[in-house]
Amino acid sequence: MLKCGENIVLIGMPAVGKSTIGVLLAKAISMDFIDTDVYIQSQHGRGLQEIIDEDGLHEFCRIEESYISNLNCRNTIIATGGSVVYSEKSVGHLKSSGVLIHLDLSLAGIKKRLTNLDSRGVAMGKGQTLEQLFEDRQPLYTCYRDVWIQCKDKTQEQIVAEIIEKLG
Numbered sequence: 131m132l133k134c135g136e137n138i139v140l141i142g143m144p145a146v147g148k149s150t151i152g153v154l155l156a157k158a159i160s161m162d163f164i165d166t167d168v169y170i171q172s173q174h175g176r177g178l179q180e181i182i183d184e185d186g187l188h189e190f191c192r193i194e195e196s197y198i199s200n201l202n203c204r205n206t207i208i209a210t211g212g213s214v215v216y217s218e219k220s221v222g223h224l225k226s227s228g229v230l231i232h233l234d235l236s237l238a239g240i241k242k243r244l245t246n247l248d249s250r251g252v253a254m255g256k257g258q259t260l261e262q263l264f265e266d267r268q269p270l271y272t273c274y275r276d277v278w279i280q281c282k283d284k285t286q287e288q289i290v291a292e293i294i295e296k297l298g
Contacts (some may be wrong), residue, residue: 131277132297135204137228141271143264144212144252145243146233146281147289152209154290162206166214167251170197178211178251190253191216199223213253215270225274231293232275237264239282 132138138155140148149165156163170193171177182190194211198220201208204227214220224230235243241260244250254263272278277296281289 132229137203137206137208137224138293138297139208139210139224139228139230140233141210141215141230141275142212142233143235143240143267143271144247144250145240146212146235147243147286148209148212148233150286151233151289151293152207154286155293156207158290159294162203163209164201164203164206165209166194166198166201167209167211169201170194170211173197179248180251182251182253187253187255194253195220203227211251211253212267215267215274216253221274225276229276229297230274231277231279231296232271233279233281233289234271235281237261240264 138161140152142148152163152165167178174181174193178190181193191213194213195217198210198214198217201223208224208228210224214224237260244260247260252263277293279289279292
């Protein structure tokens with residue numbers, strides 16, 4: 131399913147493991163790796179939460195779209211921020227050069243892992259709950275994904291092996 135030179139793009143909720151799985155997958159199949167959240171922070175010299183707090187959610191999403199829609203890489207594992215699916219332009223750009231893999235976990239599983247919601251840099255509206263965020267994003271992940279990986283009760287190694295098998 132994966133063509134030579136194509137990217138593997140990981141999408142999903144915050145704390146599902148996109149960055150961790152991305153690094154492990156890149157090592158396992160000898161590809162480059164980029165975390166778009168880390169890339170945005172390094173380019174801006176500020177943390178994601180700082181950008182959201184100081185510039186607002188709308189501006190953060192505009193910044194994210196700008197960086198992602200101008201990302202030019204091949205043969206790379208790309209771990210995206212969970213909010214990437216809010217931008218059709220970003221998703222279209224990512225899909226044009228890669229396969230989108232949805233790492234999925236239940237809301238209960240996300241809640242267990244997401245202990246730093248207030249400081250993590252999660253793109254959420256004022257007063258929006260994690261439940262509302264989950265309900266907003268799940269249909270978008272489902273719509274845009276090429277491959278679905280259910281992460282519940284699986285080790286990181288099992289998830290990496292499943293991705294490799296499905297892309298084989």
